[in-house]
Amino acid sequence: MxxxxxxxxxxxxxxxxxxxxVRNVVRDGADIIHFxxxxxxxxxxxxxxxxxxxxxxxxVQVPIDVHLMVKPVDRIIPDxxxxxxxxxxxxxxxxxHVDRSLxxxxxxxxxxxxxxxxxxxxxxxxYVMDKIDIILIMSVNPGFGGQSFIPEALKKIAEVRxxxxxxxxxxxxxxxxxxxxxxxxxxxKAGADTFVAGSAIFGKSDYKAVIDAMRTQLAAV
Numbered sequence: 001m002x003x004x005x006x007x008x009x010x011x012x013x014x015x016x017x018x019x020x021x022v023r024n025v026v027r028d029g030a031d032i033i034h035f036x037x038x039x040x041x042x043x044x045x046x047x048x049x050x051x052x053x054x055x056x057x058x059x060v061q062v063p064i065d066v067h068l069m070v071k072p073v074d075r076i077i078p079d080x081x082x083x084x085x086x087x088x089x090x091x092x093x094x095x096x097h098v099d100r101s102l103x104x105x106x107x108x109x110x111x112x113x114x115x116x117x118x119x120x121x122x123x124x125x126x127y128v129m130d131k132i133d134i135i136l137i138m139s140v141n142p143g144f145g146g147q148s149f150i151p152e153a154l155k156k157i158a159e160v161r162x163x164x165x166x167x168x169x170x171x172x173x174x175x176x177x178x179x180x181x182x183x184x185x186x187x188x189k190a191g192a193d194t195f196v197a198g199s200a201i202f203g204k205s206d207y208k209a210v211i212d213a214m215r216t217q218l219a220a221v
Contacts, residue, residue, distance in 0.1 A: 004218045005194040006211050007032035007065055007174070010056075011047060012198035018052070019059045025201065026060045028208035029215070034176070034196045035066045035085070042071035042094050043143035050076070050083040057084030065134075065196075067115060067176070069142050070094060073101055081108035089113035089136050089174075092124040102131040113172070117141060118150050122159060129167045135160050137192070140177030149178030154190040161191025181210065185217040 008030045013021040022033055035053055040046040053064060063086035070076060071094035080088055088105045092114055095101040105112035113134030114124060118141060125135070137160060139153035157175060164171045175187045176196035184195055201210050 002188075002193045004188065004215070005031040005172075006201075006214055007034040007194055007196045008201045008207075008211075009034040009036055009176070009196050009198035010202070011036040012202035014202070018056060021202070022056050023059050025207050025211075026062050029211035030062065030201075030207075032062055032087075032194065033060055033064045034198075035064055037066060037068050037070055037076075037080075038143060039070035042091065043069045045143045050079040053080055053083040053085055063087055065089070065174075067136065067196075068094070069115075072096065074104055077101070077104050078108050081105070081110050085110055087111040087113065087134055089115045089134060091115045091117065091120070091142075093117075093120065098124060099128055099131065102128055106131065111172075113174075115142075115176075116156065116160075118153060118156075122156065122163070125160075125163055129163070129169065129171075132169075132171055134172040134174055134194070135164070136174040136176055136196075138177050139175055139179070139187070142177075147178055149180070149183050153177070154186060157187060157190040157192050164191075181213045181217060184214050185221050188218050188221045 038045040038047040065087040066085040068090040073090040102112045111133035115136040140147035174194035175192040179197045180200040
């Protein structure tokens with residue numbers, strides 16, 4: 001059975017008490033903290049930077065998974081590594097040299113990965129699988145929280161799972177966008193093992209109840 005990981009996205013957390021929020025969600029069963037970085041350039045929204053990552057780092061021991069929705073990416077990668085990120089992913093369209101950006105993440109001591117929007121082709125993977133530790137499939141178009149899951153993403157998840165299995169490497173397969181209790185099992189059946197959920201968790205009063213319900217669905221896959 002795969003190792004499944006729940007990664008709440010702090011994009012939907014209460015920023016007035018962010019330290020408490022991340023402590024509580026980890027206490028209630030989160031495996032990873034997902035950290036969405038938007039630049040109002042690559043995506044039409046502006047969120048948070050390395051200083052916020054540095055601020056929450058002392059509050060949790062679990063990995064911090066930084067998803068860069070910024071262009072260009074290389075300038076900001078070392079800053080997030082220094083701020084305490086463990087995983088850094090970026091969109092291939094946002095880098096002029098994908099191989100170099102992946103290597104930069106690894107050189108800074110973090111796990112590296114690529115993010116694929118709903119209409120982004122997987123062909124970017126053809127030459128860089130040896131530098132990838134995680135692949136993130138977007139099941140919404142990036143830029144805003146609270147969107148609905150795009151079912152076509154399941155096909156892309158399945159295609160990526162085939163590529164990972166063929167590579168023989170240990171690569172995490174993450175899905176982000178509209179993940180809820182009622183569709184997390186479908187994403188797992190398609191091949192995902194790491195699940196980003198924002199409003200589905202932080203939008204509820206009982207984080208543990210939601211995370212436990214998600215794990216119950218995953219256990220039945």
